Amino acid sequence: MEWNREQRYRRWEDALEAEQMQLVTMVNQCSWRQSFHIQPVTGLLNDPNGFAYYNGEYHLFYQWFPLGPVHGLKNWYHTKSKDLIHWENVGVAIEPTTEFDSHGVYSGSGVEHDGQLYFMYTGNSRNESWIRTPYQCLAFMNEKGQIQKHEKPVIANVPEGYTDHYRDPKVWKHGSEFFAVIGAQRSNETGTIILYRSSDLTQWNLEGELEIGFKDFGYMWECPDYFEVDGHGILLFCPQGINSEGDCYQNIYQSGYVLGDKLNIQERTLVHTGFQELDRGFDFYAPQTMEAPDGRRILIGWMGLPEIEYPTDKNGWAHCLTLPRELTVRNGKLRQLPVQELERLRGNKAEAHLLIENETRQVEKFAGEVYELSVEFSNFTAEQFGVELRAGDKNKTILKYDTLAKKVIIDRSESGELAGIQYGTVRQCPMASETIHFRIFVDVSSVEVFVNDGEEVFTARIFPDENSQAIRFFAQNGKSEVKAVKYELNSDC
């Protein structure tokens, strides 16, 4: 019997569902499932996509391969929320069903137009010889949440001078026009960003490369995003192929921004002060931002990186998204803070005010695997001081300040099972300050640290044994005053 295309597709869907059901049991047995982060039911999650506020709710999609912890055939998976912290799994939103996205519905973004939420994404298509052709495609969602694809790609060609690494459109509206930035690779294998302009989201005019002064900064730039905050223009992008330099660029791929004057659309220029990393930790990539109805600029990133094995792989799933962060500008830098809504998750509170001196101290009621911890160190003479998280007989994740080097350091060498060990187990960055404040969010297998009011952020997945639940404060070669507040976090609130 001959199957037509539709029947073949349905058959594949049934097979997929059966396979996935088997994975669910394995995934649910994993002791590293998160409690208040967005994570896939099975399989692999990567980039956040289509992040937008539409029809009274936040909509957030992510790159998803359901059948295992590998970068297989990608779909967009849909989650939504009324408050940015409780997310409802809606289901698969955009599947690879056409010749233009047959080998993956790759990353893209969302923008409202004419009462619908439009998505522009890269269709990854390959021929029999596995030659890739990227198509920039369009889909739209109505108020009932029904999604439909536009019949053909809206940008079908890669312009001359660029390779088939041409993807991840981020669209925004400016006045009555739409603009899109696309991550690209020049034919000489250097990364860049291309600007497009449209009046209706279907006809796109190629404006040209953004002129931001990097002629040779990595071989490909993924996931660009342009937005304005407090009168500044900010361009995020993820350069691949940057060598590490001192404390910078330690991960396999980087994720950062340039900040300066607003983008000059006619000249395609953005005058800025240099590339800065968004996150100084281990697991952060491909962030995307959106504007909340109250004007806040919110960022969510992928808490993971490509081409690295993670300990949850053996349980059939990998990765989660970061907490939503609010972005503001302070002293020429992005300041990132967890969105205020997260305070609604707070449950029981414990407080401590201590003086610690040449010791490591465990304090009653300071323990757990899911909590928010705020610690301020002041009046210090110690050479190093800090806090151990998810600590036990064998495991601990150390977050500390070195007063001689004037650096904040996160050390996960003894955190438990490790991911990406070939990229090192310590991350650090300079910070000169009389007081050091850590606002820390610990979920079952992650730590997100906002240092000194969001001046720097460190994100790390950790995979400790279940019994490692202590929080310990320490000071070496001297003393420090410590003020700590801990909240249990309850995602059922």
Ligand code: FRU
């Ligand atoms: C970034 C990325 C994007 C691409 C997507 C595919 O992690 O490689 O460039 O669109 O992932 O899943």
